[in-house]
């Protein structure tokens with residue numbers, strides 16, 4: 638390995654000024670920084686956001702800022718290693734906790750970034766996506782694919798809070814992020830429209846075989862279905878294997894969105910699970926239960942509704958704190974993006 642590349646200081650000052658005047662830079666002093674040997678350099682830290690600490694601040698936002706002054710009343714979970722202003726949980730993943738109070742509406746808009754909601758607490762919330770009204774129950778995953786109109790409302794009592802995950806850092810980073818505001822949508826599909834046609838594993842509407850593929854046939858994935866499916870998988874999965882299910886587009890069997898991937902992971906009672914080291918970054922959200930996460934040597938004790946950041950190439954060891962109940966995690970990662978770029982890797986889970 639050549640560790641003796643020339644440094645900036647090795648070059649004459651007048652030469653550097655000439656380069657600067659021409660908007661140019663020598664590569665070699667920075668080559669190792671942008672192409673480090675063996676593994677990427679990462680600023681993302683194994684961060685932990687405790688719901689118990691953030692929830693009161695979110696409710697306070699509900700008192701301080703009327704929805705009209707916020708449009709989206711969100712506290713963004715910012716990875717301290719990436720700078721709080723950059724609004725990133727990992728290099729590619731934005732996550733926030735959004736609060737909506739009874740009777741409020743978060744107005745209709747659409748934008749280039751992809752978004753999903755994962756419901757944390759409360760009853761009576763809903764999102765309208767592309768003319769379909771999607772009820773929000775705890776643990777439900779709702780997709781807001783790029784370019785589709787979406788607005789939120791709340792017909793129940795008490796606060797409704799959900800986790801937003803967006804590929805905003807990515808789309809903003811490539812200078813392609815923008816939104817369009819719209820008038821309230823006309824709901825033009827019956828309740829349960831996507832689910833009735835596409836939610837049942839292995840069967841789809843017969844006529845869809847002749848029609849062009851719908852890019853986003855299913856927008857809502859109820860938690861009770863996912864939890865039941867995990868339970869069935871757990872019963873046939875050896876103790877040392879992960880009980881993990883990917884949310885997919887039922888027409889293609891592939892990831893729901895182009896950039897971000899979603900999965901649900903069950904830690905059985907007493908289970909300790911080492912995740913394979915992967916090139917993708919991830920955000921883990923605790924649906925239910927408690928435990929510890931050892932991420933690149935940093936130990937976090939997590940509880941229900943907490944959220945954790947996992948950098949690219951990280952070592953992850955998860956342990957369920959309970960010997961009698963399962964712990965459930967919702968996982969967002971950027972593996973779909975990395976697969977499309979041809980750079981996705983599952984590395985060995987042994988220490989480096």
Ligand code: GTQ
Nearest residue numbers: 709711733735752787801
């Ligand atoms: O609910 O549409 O957290 O547009 C950030 C941007 C939520 C939303 C966010 C958004 C939304």
